[in-house]
Amino acid sequence: MGQEKQGWFERTLYSGALRRWKRAAKQAGETDLPELRRQRSMARRLKQHVDQLIQVADGRLALxxxxxxxxxxxxxxxxxxxxxxxxxxxxxxxxxxxxxxxxLGKEVTLFHDCRHSELTLRQLRNMREADLAAYGLRMDVFKFDGSYLSLAVDLPESAGRGLIRKHLIRIETIVEMEKPLEIFARLNIKHGPNTEQVVRELPLNQEDIVVEFDLAYTKLNEKRIERIWLDLIFEGPQMNQVILRDLTFSRRKRAEL
Known part of the structure; x- marks a missing residue:
């Protein structure tokens, strides 16, 4: 009740102030000069704060x-x-x-076999108007003396619930890099003692990158699914910066032939 009263009071004050400034603007051509000078000084101070609020709000609301x-x-x-x-x-x-x-977080793990790691990972705030994801992942690779580098993303339990061999699992990502490299996506599904693996190369010549994994060609035991994860494998990553602006997953059933 108190918050409602406070909200009503603030709206009343705002409406009253808006009416006063609207009236002052309409009468500015006839207002006495001393009063007009006072109003101008007040308006300038008010404008400074309003402009600052608009600038900050536009920046935050655009993210x-x-x-x-x-x-x-x-x-x-x-x-x-x-x-x-x-x-x-x-x-x-x-x-x-x-x-x-x-x-980094509870779902993303970095794997490599470097003797001396010159790798950095950082979560960054997406600032572009086109971005739907709030954050991205930046990976900087300097000297690289290993034979492999991959990011593993653990999928939640819900991804395997009801999963069958008729499903297509789809990933979409947005990748930025300093110089060209190859990235492969490997879907892993552990079922009982076995693990099914399906590999696709990411089409990095596209801005919005989409690949699908067709489970029809696997020997998936639908009743024994234990864990699902995705490996993103980077080939020739040395002296490069890679930013994953977004990464999303979805699944659907393939059309009947």
């Missing part, structure tokens, strides 16, 4: 919404998901000299 899980997906998708790293701020936003098996 992608934190926690946003909305993104384009197939109309017949029965599951869709964006990992936490691309949704909201992490307690630890970055790390340097990253050792293998280091985690």
């Amino acid at each position: 992608p919404l934190i926690g946003n899980q909305s993104f384009p997906r197939p109309v017949d998708a029965d599951w869709a998901w964006r990992p936490e790293l691309w949704c909201g701020p992490l307690p630890t936003p970055g790390m340097s000299s990253v050792e293998s098996k280091s985690m």
Whole structure:
């Protein structure tokens, strides 16, 4: 009740102030000069604060919404998901000299076999108007003396719930890089003692990158699914900066032939 009264009071004050300034603007051509000078001084001070508020508000409201899980997906998708790293701020936003098996958040893990790590990972705030994800991931690779580098993204339990061999699992991402390199996506599905793996190369010549994994060609035991994760494998990553502006997953059933 108190908040409603306070809100009503603030709206009343605002409406009254708006009416007074509107009246002063209409009468400015006939107002006495001493009074007009006083009004101008007040208006300038008010304008300074209003302009500052508008500038900050425009900047913040133009940014992608934190926690946003909305993104384009197939109309017949029965599951869709964006990992936490691309949704909201992490307690630890970055790390340097990253050792293998280091985690950024609860779902993303870096793997490599470098003897001396010259790798950095950092979560960054997306600022572009076109971005739907609130955050992105930047990876800087300097000297690289290893034979492999990959990011593993653990999918939630809901991804495997009801999953069958008729499903297509789709990933969409936006990738920026300093110089060209190859990135492969490997979907892993552990079922009982076995793990099914499907590999696709990302078409990096496109701005919005989409690949689909067809489970029809696997030997998936639908009743024993335990864990699903995606590996993003970077070929020739040395002296490069890669930014993943977004990463989303969805699944749908393939059309019957």
